[in-house]
Every structure is written in structure tokens, then in C-alpha cells.
Amino acid sequence: MKKAEIKLSIELDDQNIPEKITWESTDSEKKDAVPSKAFMLSIWDHNYQNTLKIDLWTKEMPVDEMKRFFYETLMTMGDTFQRATGETAIVEDLRDYCAHFAEKMEITRPE
Structure with a gap:
């Protein structure tokens, strides 16, 4: 092992x-x-x-990085939950919320 x-x-x-x-x-x-x-x-x-x-x-953790950290953590939690449970519908709801969170927090994708 x-x-x-x-x-x-x-x-x-x-x-x-x-x-x-x-x-x-x-x-x-x-x-x-x-x-x-x-x-x-x-x-x-x-x-x-x-x-x-x-x-x-x-x-030294800037607020903009904390917002991105939460966004990416929430997205990763959805991926993990889907792999662990097979629950696709609720994960899609979580991803929708994450998109809403990103919009409200003005998080943009890194280039």
C-alpha cells in the first residue's frame, strides 16, 4: 500500500x-x-x-483573489460531488449558482 x-x-x-x-x-x-x-x-x-x-x-490575501478562490472551490465541489454521487441535475444547479456568483462578484476568467 x-x-x-x-x-x-x-x-x-x-x-x-x-x-x-x-x-x-x-x-x-x-x-x-x-x-x-x-x-x-x-x-x-x-x-x-x-x-x-x-x-x-x-x-496578504486580496479580496479579488478570495472571491476567485471561493468561486473555484464551489465549482470543484460540484465536480467532486458529481463524481462521488452521480447526481448530475443538482450539480447543474450548483454550476448555475456559481455563474451567478461569478457575475455578482465580477469574477472574470483568467486569460
């Missing part, structure tokens, strides 16, 4: 606000930690039937 690890490192200021976030994986070709400005981690707790979550972002 293959085993891989993902490591997140967060440097906090004196008020426990993230200043620097990096991540690395034992399964990656990159050997150095990769910087990031934000992450969302959700883990399903089967015993308690709920989600454990960690959402962090650095002080």
Missing part, C-alpha cells in the same frame, strides 16, 4: 493571525514547500456525522 503525506505550515503573528502559509506533499515532484495565501480543509468525521473544518488565509 502506498502512503503519502500532506503537510501544512502556518506562521502566525502575535495575535494568531496567519502571516505565511506553505504546504508540501511527499507525493509531489516539488521538494520545497509551496507558498499559499489561503486554504480550506474539510474532513468528514464518521463518528459524529459532521464536518471538521479549517479555513485560513493570510493578511
Whole structure:
């Protein structure tokens, strides 16, 4: 059995606000930690039937990038949900909402 690890490192200021976030994986070709400005981690707790979550972002995360981050996260969640459940109709509804979200947040596709 293959085993891989993902490591997140967060440097906090004196008020426990993230200043620097990096991540690395034992399964990656990159050997150095990769910087990031934000992450969302959700883990399903089967015993308690709920989600454990960690959402962090650095002080340097611009609002326009946070809007795109949410948009892309929502789109990816739809893709994942469709692969996991086969539920196509509700995922189309989510994609419609994502288009609405992008329009309201004035998110444009990167060129």
C-alpha cells in the first residue's frame, strides 16, 4: 500500500493571525514547500456525522483573489460531488449558482 503525506505550515503573528502559509506533499515532484495565501480543509468525521473544518488565509490575501478562490472551490465541489454521487441535475444547479456568483462578484476568467 502506498502512503503519502500532506503537510501544512502556518506562521502566525502575535495575535494568531496567519502571516505565511506553505504546504508540501511527499507525493509531489516539488521538494520545497509551496507558498499559499489561503486554504480550506474539510474532513468528514464518521463518528459524529459532521464536518471538521479549517479555513485560513493570510493578511496578504486580496479580496479579488478570495472571491476567485471561493468561486473555484464551489465549482470543484460540484465536480467532486458529481463524481462521488452521480447526481448530475443538482450539480447543474450548483454550476448555475456559481455563474451567478461569478457575475455578482465580477469574477472574470483568467486569460
